Amino acid sequence: MPSISVAEVKPGSKIIKDVNTPLGGLLFTKGKVILPRDIEILQAFLVQYVEIEGTQSENKAPEPSKTAAKATPVKAGATVDESLLAKNNSxxxxxxxxxxxxxxxxxxxxxxxxxxxxxxxxxxxxxxxxxxxxxxxxxxxxxxxxxxxxxxxxxxxxxxxxxxxxxxxxxxxxxxxxxxxxxxxxxxxxxxxxxxxxxxxxxxxxxxxxxxxxxxxxxxxxxxxxxxxxxxxxxxxxxxxxxxxxxxxxxxxxxxxxxxxxxxxxxxxxxxxxxxxxxxxxxxxxxxxxxxxxxxxxxxxxxxxxxxxxxxTDLYNGTRIKLSDGRHGEIIFTDRSNPTRPMVQVDGKIVNLMVERDLHIKEIIA
CATH class of the missing domain: 1.10.3210.10 (Hypothetical protein af1432)
Incomplete structure (x- = not known):
C-alpha cells in the first residue's frame, strides 16, 4: 500500500507498517488504530509519511526505499515532546x-x-x-x-x-x-x-x-x-x-x-x-x-x-522538565531535604527552585 502524508491521516485509520521516528526508534506498531492524540505524536516526532490501510494511489508519497536513506533529521533547536511517548502502544x-x-x-x-x-x-x-x-x-x-x-x-x-x-x-x-x-x-x-x-x-x-x-x-x-x-x-x-x-x-x-x-x-x-x-x-x-x-x-x-x-522524586540528573512559566530545562541537582525543589538548568542558567518559590516543576518530560 502507498504512504500518505501525516497531515492527511484521519483518526480511526489503521497503520499497516511499523512507524519509526526519523532517528530510527519504534513509535507505533503495525495494526494500531490512530487516535487524535497519536496524530500529535507523529507531528511532534517529525514523521513525514505513514502507511495506512485502504490508502488510494493518488495520495502516494515517494517510495519508502527512496525516502528511508533521506529520513528527515530532527531540526536543530526543535522541541520534541517525549512525554507524548507515554501515549504509545506499550x-x-x-x-x-x-x-x-x-x-x-x-x-x-x-x-x-x-x-x-x-x-x-x-x-x-x-x-x-x-x-x-x-x-x-x-x-x-x-x-x-x-x-x-x-x-x-x-x-x-x-x-x-x-x-x-x-x-x-x-x-x-x-x-x-x-x-x-x-x-x-x-x-x-x-x-x-x-x-x-x-x-x-x-x-x-x-x-x-x-x-x-x-x-x-x-x-x-x-x-x-x-x-x-x-x-x-x-x-x-x-x-x-x-x-x-x-x-x-x-x-x-x-x-x-x-x-x-x-x-x-x-x-x-x-x-x-x-x-x-x-x-x-x-x-x-x-x-x-x-x-x-x-x-x-x-x-x-x-x-x-x-x-x-x-x-x-529520585530522578536522575538530566531529567527534562517543564516549569510553571512554560520554560523547559533539566534537573541538575536535588537536595534530598527538599526533593520537590531541585536545581534546574534553563537556557544555560541555574534556577534554584528552593529560592525561586514562585516557580515549580509543572511536568516531567523525559
Whole structure:
C-alpha cells in the first residue's frame, strides 16, 4: 500500500507498517488504530509519511526505499515532546486499558452482582507484571475522559499503592493486597448519585454527607467478598481517616487506622489532585507532593509520605522538565531535604527552585 502524508491521516485509520521516528526508534506498531492524540505524536516526532490501510494511489508519497536513506533529521533547536511517548502502544498501557475497562464494568454492576474477583485478580496481576515501566510522576494514560475520573483514580491508586507497600518494606504478601485496596477503595462511589460526584459548584451539607457515605458503602459492598483480606475492606472504609482523628467516617486516630488505608490515602490524594476532573484542572504533581508533605504533619502517616516523596522524586540528573512559566530545562541537582525543589538548568542558567518559590516543576518530560 502507498504512504500518505501525516497531515492527511484521519483518526480511526489503521497503520499497516511499523512507524519509526526519523532517528530510527519504534513509535507505533503495525495494526494500531490512530487516535487524535497519536496524530500529535507523529507531528511532534517529525514523521513525514505513514502507511495506512485502504490508502488510494493518488495520495502516494515517494517510495519508502527512496525516502528511508533521506529520513528527515530532527531540526536543530526543535522541541520534541517525549512525554507524548507515554501515549504509545506499550504493554503497560495495554494492560492498563484492560484494567480500566474492567473497573468500569465493576462499577456499573457491583450493586446488583457479585464482584468478579478472580477476573479482577488475573487482570491486576497482568498489570503489576508491567510495573517496571511505571513511574508515578511520568506515567500518563493514553486517553483520559473527565467522566472516567473515578476509574482512572482506581487503577492508578492500585499501581501506586503496590509501589508504596514495596518501598516501605512491608512483607511481599501485602503488596498485592495493597494494590487491591487501591483499586477498590472508592468502590462505594458506585452507590452515590453521579451528579454529586460531578457537581462543579460547592456541595451542600446534605450532599457532602451523602458523598462521604461512599466509605461505608464501599465496606458494605466488600464485606462478603472472598479472596481479599480485611485490610482491603478497611481501606475502603478508612482511607479518609486522619492520624489526628479529624477524618471520616469514624474519626479514628493513629494506630486505629489500617496501614493499607494509610497507604491508599497517600495514593488517592496524589492521583485525585493530578487527574483532571470535570470541574477542576489537573494540578502539578510537584505542587501536590508539597501539599501531601504538609498533610504529613498530623493528617497522613509521615513515614509513608516521606518514603513516597523520596522515591518518586529520585530522578536522575538530566531529567527534562517543564516549569510553571512554560520554560523547559533539566534537573541538575536535588537536595534530598527538599526533593520537590531541585536545581534546574534553563537556557544555560541555574534556577534554584528552593529560592525561586514562585516557580515549580509543572511536568516531567523525559
Amino acid at each position: 504493554t503497560l498501557h495495554d494492560e492498563y486499558d484492560k484494567m480500566l475497562a474492567l473497573v468500569k464494568q465493576i462499577y456499573r454492576s457491583v450493586a446488583a452482582a457479585p464482584l468478579p474477583i478472580l477476573e479482577i485478580r488475573s487482570q491486576l496481576e497482568a498489570l503489576i507484571n508491567e510495573l517496571k515501566d511505571y513511574h508515578v510522576l511520568k506515567f500518563s494514560p493514553r486517553v483520559i475522559h473527565e467522566e472516567d475520573y473515578n476509574y482512572h483514580n482506581a487503577v492508578l491508586s492500585a499501581l501506586t499503592s503496590y509501589k508504596i507497600a514495596q518501598w516501605c518494606g512491608y512483607p511481599q504478601k501485602d503488596w498485592m493486597q495493597a494494590a487491591f485496596a487501591g483499586l477498590l477503595h472508592d468502590i462505594g462511589n458506585a452507590k452515590v448519585d453521579a451528579s454529586l460526584l460531578q457537581k462543579p459548584s460547592p456541595l451542600t451539607g446534605a450532599e457532602l454527607e451523602e458523598v462521604r457515605r461512599h466509605t461505608t458503602y464501599g465496606y458494605q459492598l466488600l464485606r462478603n467478598v472472598t479472596a481479599i483480606n480485611e485490610g482491603v475492606r478497611l481501606a475502603a472504609l478508612q482511607h479518609h481517616e486522619k492520624i489526628d482523628g479529624s477524618g471520616y467516617p469514624l474519626r479514628l486516630e493513629g494506630t486505629q487506622i489500617h496501614f493499607y488505608a494509610k497507604i491508599v490515602a497517600v495514593a488517592d490524594i496524589f492521583h485525585a489532585m493530578t487527574l483532571r476532573k470535570a470541574y477542576r484542572k489537573a494540578q502539578s504533581p510537584y505542587l501536590v507532593l508539597e501539599q501531601i508533605l504538609a498533610e504529613s504533619f498530623g493528617k497522613l502517616d509521615p513515614v509513608i509520605v516521606q518514603t513516597f516523596i523520596q522515591k518518586t
